[in-house]
Amino acid sequence: xxxxxxxxxxxxxxxxxxxxxxxxxxxxxxxxxxxxxxxxxxxxxxxxxxxxxxxxxxxxxxxxxxxxxxxxxxxxxxxxxxxxxxxxxxxxxxxxxxxxxxxxxxxxxxxxxxxxxxxxxxxxxxxxxxxxxxxxxxx
Amino acid sequence: xxxxxxxxxxxxxxxxxxxxxxxxxxxxxxxxxxxxxxxxxxxxxxxxxxxxxxxxxxxxxxxxxxxxxxxxxxxxxxxxxxxxxxxxxxxxxxxxxxxxxxxxxxxxxxxxxxxxxxxxxxxxxxxxxxxxxxxxxxxxxxxxxxxxxxxxxxxxxxxxxxxxxxxxxxxxxxxxxxxxxxxxxx
Numbered sequence: 001x002x003x004x005x006x007x008x009x010x011x012x013x014x015x016x017x018x019x020x021x022x023x024x025x026x027x028x029x030x031x032x033x034x035x036x037x038x039x040x041x042x043x044x045x046x047x048x049x050x051x052x053x054x055x056x057x058x059x060x061x062x063x064x065x066x067x068x069x070x071x072x073x074x075x076x077x078x079x080x081x082x083x084x085x086x087x088x089x090x091x092x093x094x095x096x097x098x099x100x101x102x103x104x105x106x107x108x109x110x111x112x113x114x115x116x117x118x119x120x121x122x123x124x125x126x127x128x129x130x131x132x133x134x135x136x137x138x139x
Numbered sequence: 140x141x142x143x144x145x146x147x148x149x150x151x152x153x154x155x156x157x158x159x160x161x162x163x164x165x166x167x168x169x170x171x172x173x174x175x176x177x178x179x180x181x182x183x184x185x186x187x188x189x190x191x192x193x194x195x196x197x198x199x200x201x202x203x204x205x206x207x208x209x210x211x212x213x214x215x216x217x218x219x220x221x222x223x224x225x226x227x228x229x230x231x232x233x234x235x236x237x238x239x240x241x242x243x244x245x246x247x248x249x250x251x252x253x254x255x256x257x258x259x260x261x262x263x264x265x266x267x268x269x270x271x272x273x274x275x276x277x278x279x280x281x282x283x284x285x286x287x288x289x290x291x292x293x294x295x296x297x298x299x300x301x302x303x304x305x306x307x308x309x310x311x312x313x314x315x316x317x318x319x320x321x322x323x324x325x
Contacts, residue, residue, distance in 0.1 A: 018140050021207035022325055060324045061212075064146060065163040068317040121276050126212060126323050129285075133208045133325040 002044065002076060002097050002107070004058075007032040022058050027135035030056060035076055035095055045078060045095050045109060053082035056134050057092065059126040071100035075122050081114075090114035094122050142206035142324055148174045149197035149295065153239050158201065158291070165315045168193040168229075168300040170250055172242045179310070183302045184248045185226075191249035193300035194242035195258070200284075200320060201291045211285035212323040213293045219275030222316060226306035229316070230268035233282055233294040238262035253299040263297075271298055271318070279321065 005015040008029040014020055033056055035045040049056065057080060063073040079092035094110040115125035125131075150172050151157040159166075159174040166174050171181035172194050183191050200213065221228060230253065234240075238259035244250030251257050255266035264283075274280045284293025298318070 018207065023208050058325070061321065062144070062324055063319055063321045064144065066317045066319045067163075067165040067315045070163045121214075121279070121321070130209060130211060130323050130325050 001038045003038045022134045023137040026138040054080040059130045071098045143204035185306045191302045194250035195253045195299040199295045205289045208325040213282035214279035214321040215296045216274045216279035221272045222312040226303040228301045229271040231271040231298040232263045232268035
């Protein structure tokens with residue numbers, strides 16, 4: 001199962017836990033957001049916040065098991081948004097994982113530009129409420 | 140914590156709803172108001188004229204472990220292909236939990252037709268249920284609701300199988316139809 005940690009500009013790392021969720025991330029100090037396999041710190045996806053205008057995006061989109069397959073499909077929607085010359089620029093990674101797949105778990109990454117409600121169900125924009133969660137309770 | 144979300148089938152009277160976890164399994168749309176995976180003693184009778192119906196099937200999401208922050212953007216969809224066979228269809232609508240209405244009808248024959256009058260009048264959306272197979276991954280049913288805590292949440296998705304005179308006997312389809320729930324979580 002995939003999880004994440006963040007690296008702040010002072011080099012400190014902060015891993016996901018029930019006491020440190022994305023709402024607790026200090027987005028002003030964010031340098032890297034790392035998605036990795038639980039139990040391994042080798043990054044699967046690393047997003048660099050190398051421009052102070054980049055605002056992080058992270059929401060999970062989940063398909064529950066159904067009568068045909070007994071595993072969940074989780075899409076980690078991870079990326080950034082910034083305004084450049086009045087234009088809303090986005091870069092989004094769609095990192096997919098299966099959870100509970102008998103033949104072995106699968107992982108794959110897709111990358112796209114700004115959210116596109118017409119392109120696919122995965123590239124649809126999360127709600128504004130979800131996009132506002134990250135950093136909303138920063139310590 | 141990462142949320143644990145299950146799919147429940149709701150049966151029984153509105154004053155004492157039975158919630159059965161049907162995540163990962165099948166549930167029969169037949170002519171009895173209870174969850175079964177293989178019951179064959181309560182079929183839908185093929186009508187000599189008109190249409191017969193399954194008892195409608197009430198399903199709803201339930202957070203057994205609360206999300207860290209928020210679950211929203213609830214969606215429900217089919218594979219987009221009706222595999223029931225000739226004369227058989229499925230319609231779907233949604234309703235608030237407060238308007239939950241127990242499925243009724245005549246066992247072994249037909250359920251009561253699903254419409255806004257029969258389902259706690261004035262609460263079904265849309266008022267005339269639509270073809271479930273028109274709701275696919277790219278154009279799902281957007282289900283009203285969200286949660287930050289544990290417990291059942293979001294609207295009930297209620298569907299009903301329809302059987303016309305041209306249907307043929309047997310368990311339909313041979314391989315179950317797949318209905319899927321999707322949501323966003325932080």
